[in-house]
Amino acid sequence: MARPRAAWFVYLARCADGTLYCGVARDVVERIATHDAGAGAKYTRGRGPLAVLLVRRCRDRGAALRLEHAIKRLPRARKLALAERPARVAALVRALAART
Numbered sequence: 001m002a003r004p005r006a007a008w009f010v011y012l013a014r015c016a017d018g019t020l021y022c023g024v025a026r027d028v029v030e031r032i033a034t035h036d037a038g039a040g041a042k043y044t045r046g047r048g049p050l051a052v053l054l055v056r057r058c059r060d061r062g063a064a065l066r067l068e069h070a071i072k073r074l075p076r077a078r079k080l081a082l083a084e085r086p087a088r089v090a091a092l093v094r095a096l097a098a099r100t
Contacts, residue, residue: 008064012054012071012083015047020079022071024064028055053083056093066096 011028013021013035021044025031034040036048044050058064070092071079082088 008058008061010054010056010058010064010067010071011052012079013050013052015044015050017047019047020053020076021047021050022068022079024058024061024068028052053080054086054089056086056089063093067093070096 006026008024008026009028010022010024011031013023013032015021021035021041023031023041031040032050032052035044035050038045038048056067058067067089071082074082082092
């Protein structure tokens, strides 16, 4: 029997200084704890604690990385709009799927 693949997630977090950070992880809670401990991404070191604004489950790592890249390319206002209305992420995912 095939082993089910672990899910990947894209998350958007607000740093203590007000900046936004987007990343991917299999366990978002653990990853945020790593960021807060100063052992996560270089960008988040010294900017904690982080507050998670948005989490989106993806079917695999590739899809998560594509969505992360798309979110990172958005201007700050659009990132915040995604966090306020998570349904908008679905539209972004559909647009990504249409490109591939």
